[in-house]
Amino acid sequence: MAEIDTAWLTAVDRIVAAHADQPGALLPILHAVQKELGFIPPEVVGRIAEGLNLSRADVHGVISFYHYFRTHRPGKHVVQLCRAEACQAWQGQATEAHAKQCLGVDYHGTTADGDFTLEAVYCLGNCAAGPSAMIDDKLYGRVTPERLEQLLAQHRRQS
Amino acid sequence: MSVRVHVSRDAAALALGAEETAAALLRAAAAAGESIELVRTGSRGMVWLEPLVEVTVGNERIGYGPVQAHEVEALVREGLLKGGAHPKRLGVVDKLPYLASQQRLTFSRVGLIDPLDVDQYQQHEGYAGLTRALSLSGADIVKQVTDSGLRGRGGAAFPTGIKWKTVLDQQAEQKYIVCNADEGDSGTFSDRMLMEGDPFCLIEGMTIAGLAVGATQGYIYLRVEYPHAEIALRAAIATARQRGMLGRNVLGSGRSFELDVRMGAGAYICGEETSLLESLEGKRAEVRFRPPLPAIKGLFGRPTVINNVITFASLPIILARGAEFYRDYGMGRSRGTLPFQLAGNIRHGGLVERAFGLTLRELLYDYGGGSASGRPIRAVQVGGPLGAYVPESQFDTPLDYEAFTGIGALVGHGGIVAFDDTVDMARMARYAMEFCAAESCGKCTPCRIGSTRGVEVIDRIIAGQQREANLALLTDLCDTMQYGSLCGLGGMTPFPVVSAMKHFPEDFSRKG
Numbered sequence: 001m002a003e004i005d006t007a008w009l010t011a012v013d014r015i016v017a018a019h020a021d022q023p024g025a026l027l028p029i030l031h032a033v034q035k036e037l038g039f040i041p042p043e044v045v046g047r048i049a050e051g052l053n054l055s056r057a058d059v060h061g062v063i064s065f066y067h068y069f070r071t072h073r074p075g076k077h078v079v080q081l082c083r084a085e086a087c088q089a090w091q092g093q094a095t096e097a098h099a100k101q102c103l104g105v106d107y108h109g110t111t112a113d114g115d116f117t118l119e120a121v122y123c124l125g126n127c128a129a130g131p132s133a134m135i136d137d138k139l140y141g142r143v144t145p146e147r148l149e150q151l152l153a154q155h156r157r158q159s
Numbered sequence: 160m161s162v163r164v165h166v167s168r169d170a171a172a173l174a175l176g177a178e179e180t181a182a183a184l185l186r187a188a189a190a191a192g193e194s195i196e197l198v199r200t201g202s203r204g205m206v207w208l209e210p211l212v213e214v215t216v217g218n219e220r221i222g223y224g225p226v227q228a229h230e231v232e233a234l235v236r237e238g239l240l241k242g243g244a245h246p247k248r249l250g251v252v253d254k255l256p257y258l259a260s261q262q263r264l265t266f267s268r269v270g271l272i273d274p275l276d277v278d279q280y281q282q283h284e285g286y287a288g289l290t291r292a293l294s295l296s297g298a299d300i301v302k303q304v305t306d307s308g309l310r311g312r313g314g315a316a317f318p319t320g321i322k323w324k325t326v327l328d329q330q331a332e333q334k335y336i337v338c339n340a341d342e343g344d345s346g347t348f349s350d351r352m353l354m355e356g357d358p359f360c361l362i363e364g365m366t367i368a369g370l371a372v373g374a375t376q377g378y379i380y381l382r383v384e385y386p387h388a389e390i391a392l393r394a395a396i397a398t399a400r401q402r403g404m405l406g407r408n409v410l411g412s413g414r415s416f417e418l419d420v421r422m423g424a425g426a427y428i429c430g431e432e433t434s435l436l437e438s439l440e441g442k443r444a445e446v447r448f449r450p451p452l453p454a455i456k457g458l459f460g461r462p463t464v465i466n467n468v469i470t471f472a473s474l475p476i477i478l479a480r481g482a483e484f485y486r487d488y489g490m491g492r493s494r495g496t497l498p499f500q501l502a503g504n505i506r507h508g509g510l511v512e513r514a515f516g517l518t519l520r521e522l523l524y525d526y527g528g529g530s531a532s533g534r535p536i537r538a539v540q541v542g543g544p545l546g547a548y549v550p551e552s553q554f555d556t557p558l559d560y561e562a563f564t565g566i567g568a569l570v571g572h573g574g575i576v577a578f579d580d581t582v583d584m585a586r587m588a589r590y591a592m593e594f595c596a597a598e599s600c601g602k603c604t605p606c607r608i609g610s611t612r613g614v615e616v617i618d619r620i621i622a623g624q625q626r627e628a629n630l631a632l633l634t635d636l637c638d639t640m641q642y643g644s645l646c647g648l649g650g651m652t653p654f655p656v657v658s659a660m661k662h663f664p665e666d667f668s669r670k671g
C-alpha cells in the first residue's frame with residue numbers, strides 16, 4: 001500500500017505542476033488524475049489541495065459535486081448506460097434491466113469478478129440511435145438487450 | 160485514377176459501426192485492385208442511414224446505406240465504386256428529400272467536407288465572415304448580429320446582439336468569450352455534430368465574438384460525454400493556431416484571440432451559464448445569484464460573453480452574407496434557422512435544419528416518418544428534460560419561440576423526442592422529478608427538497624393512494640418549484656410534470 005501511495009503522489013505532483021499556472025486548474029487536474037489512475041484516491045486529495053493552495057475540504061467538495069469523478073477503483077471496464085428520455089422512448093428500459101440482471105449489480109456497482117462497473121449516464125448525444133451505451137471510451141448505438149450481452153461477452157474475453 | 164469515397168467519423172456513425180465499415184472498404188478495394196481515396200467527414204444527419212457510404216461519380220456523391228462492414232466486400236464486387244445499382248443504393252445524396260428540403264445555413268458544410276481540413280473549410284466559405292468582421296468596428300459587428308435577429312440557441316432565446324452590446328460597453332482589461340458546449344438535454348446532439356463535423360465554424364464564430372466585444376481569450380466548456388468532439392476541437396484549434404487563424408495575429412490583422420477547451424464532469428447543471436462559469440473557475444458548480452449578469456461580472460469576475468455552440472456557429476454566415484440574408488428566414492420574432500434534432504421512437508431520426516415556422520407534425524412525419532415502432536406517436540417532448548410534453552392535438556403548432564410559449568411549451572435547443580402509445584406519462588413525470596433531484600446543485604430548497612418530494616408524491620399517485628389529494632399536492636409543489644427556484648432546473652422541471660398531468664390525465668388514474 002505504502003508503495004502504491006508513493007507512485008500516486010509522484011503522479012499527482014507531476015500533474016499539478018503541469019497545470020498549476022492555468023486559471024481554474026482544479027478540474028483539469030482532477031481529470032488528468034482520474035485518467036491516469038482510473039480514479040481519484042482519497043489519499044491524494046491533500047496533495048492536490050497543497051499544490052493549489054486550497055483546503056482539503058475545498059477539493060473534496062469539488063470532487064463530490066461532479067458525477068464523473070470517482071473515489072473508488074472501478075472495474076476493468078466501465079459500462080455507462082443512457083437513462084435519459086430519448087433512450088427510454090426507444091427500448092432503453094429493457095436494456096437497463098437486462099444489464100443489471102446480467103451483471104448482478106445496480107448502478108455504481110462493480111461485479112464480483114472486478115470486470116465491470118455499471119454507471120448511469122444522462123444522454124450521450126446519440127439520441128437518434130438509442131438505446132445508447134458507452135463502454136470505456138467507445139460509444140455504441142441500438143444497444144438492445146441481446147447486443148448488450150454480446151458486447152459484455154466481447155469485453156469479458158479481453159479482460 | 161482513384162475513386163473518392165466518404166464515410167462519416169461522427170460519433171453516432173461510429174456507434175453504428177462506421178469505423179469497421181471504413182476499414183472494410185479499404186480492404187475490399189485493395190483486394191479488388193481498385194485505388195480509393197477515403198475521406199472521413201462529419202455526418203449528414205440521416206442517422207438511420209449510418210454507416211452511410213458515399214461514392215463520388217462525376218460531380219455527384221452516390222449514397223449507400225446503412226452499410227455494415229460484413230456487407231462491404233459483396234457491395235464492392237457488385238460495383239459500389241462505380242455507383243452501381245444495388246438494393247442499398249440511395250441515389251444522389253444531396254437530392255434525397257430529407258436533405259434537399261432543408262435550409263442548411265449553420266450546417267452547410269457538415270457531412271460534406273473533411274472537418275479537420277482548413278483548406279476545404281476555406282473553399283466552402285470558411286473565414287469569409289471573420290474576414291468581413293475584421294473590416295468592421297466592434298460596434299458594427301454587434302449591429303450586424305442584432306440586425307440578424309439571432310437569439311441564443313442554448314434554450315433561453317435571448318437576443319445575442321443585446322448580450323454582446325452589454326459586454327462591448329464594459330471597460331475592462333480582460334474580457335472573455337465562453338462557449339457553452341455542455342449540451343445536456345436528452346434528444347439533442349446538434350452541438351456535438353457541429354463540433355465534430357465542422358469545428359472551424361465554431362472557432363471562427365468565437366473569434367468574431369472576440370473581435371466584436373474586445374475579448375482576447377475564449378474557452379469552450381465541453382461535456383465529458385463527448386470524447387470525439389474533444390479530439391476534433393483540439394486538433395482544429397492546433398491547426399488554426401499554426402495557420403494564423405488563432406493567436407497573436409489573427410489572419411494578419413494584428414488582433415489577438417486565444418482559445419482553450421475545458422472538460423465538464425457529468426453535471427447537467429453546468430449547462431446553466433453561471434454554474435458553468437463556477438465550474439470553469441474550478442469550483443463546485445453552484446448557480447450564482449443574479450445580478451450581476453455574466454456580461455458584466457462573468458468568468459473570474461470579468462465581462463463575459465457566454466453563448467451556445469450553435470449561436471456561435473451561426474455567426475460566420477451572418478457576417479459573410481449579411482444580417483438581412485439571415486433575418487429573411489424564419490417567422491415572427493424567431494429569425495433564421497434552427498437545427499432540429501429528431502430522436503427517441505422515430506423512424507428517421509437525425510438532424511433537420513429549417514427556418515422557424517414549420518410545424519411539429521411536419522418534422523415528425525414528413526422528416527421523421529412517424530414512430531420507429533409503427534405505433535401512433537402519443538407524446539413528444541420538445542426542448543429537453545425541462546420541456547413540456549406535447550400531445551397530438553398540438554402537433555400543428557409552428558416551431559417558433561412565441562408560439563410554443565403560447566401553448567405552455569418551449570422550443571429550447573430544438574430537441575424533439577417522440578414517444579408512442581405505450582408510454583406511461585405518470586412514469587415520465589416521475590422521471591422528470593427524479594432527474595431534477597439527481598442534478599440539483601442544492602442551492603435552493605424548492606428545487607433540492609421539492610424534487611425529492613415530487614418523486615414521493617408521484618409514487619403515491621401511481622400506487623393509487625389518495626389520488627385526488629396527492630394530485631393537488633403535486634400541483635402545489637410544481638407551483639412552489641416554478642416560482643421559488645433560483646434557476647431553470649428547479650423552475651422548469653414543472654413543465655414536463657404539469658403538461659403530463661394536463662394532457663394525459665388518464666395515466667395518473669390507472670388502476671394500480
Ligand SMILES: Cc1cc2nc3c(=O)[nH]c(=O)nc-3n(C[C@H](O)[C@H](O)[C@H](O)COP(=O)(O)O)c2cc1C
Pocket residue numbers: 310311312313314315316317319339340341342343344427428429430431432433465466467468470471646647648
Ligand atoms: C438547467 C439549465 C441547463 C442548461 N443547459 C444548457 C446547455 O446544456 N447548453 C446551453 O447552451 N445552454 C444551456 N442552458 C442555457 C444557459 O443558461 C444560457 O442561457 C446559454 O448558455 C446562453 O447562450 P445562448 O444565448 O447562446 O443560448 C441551460 C440553462 C439551464 C437553466
Ligand code: SF4
Pocket residue numbers: 428446598599600601602603604606607644645646647648649650
Ligand atoms: S433551482 Fe436547483 S439547480 Fe437551480 S439554483 Fe436552485 S437548487 Fe440549484
Ligand code: FES
Pocket residue numbers: 082083084085086087088122123124125126127130132345346347
Ligand atoms: S437520450 Fe440517450 S443518448 Fe441521448
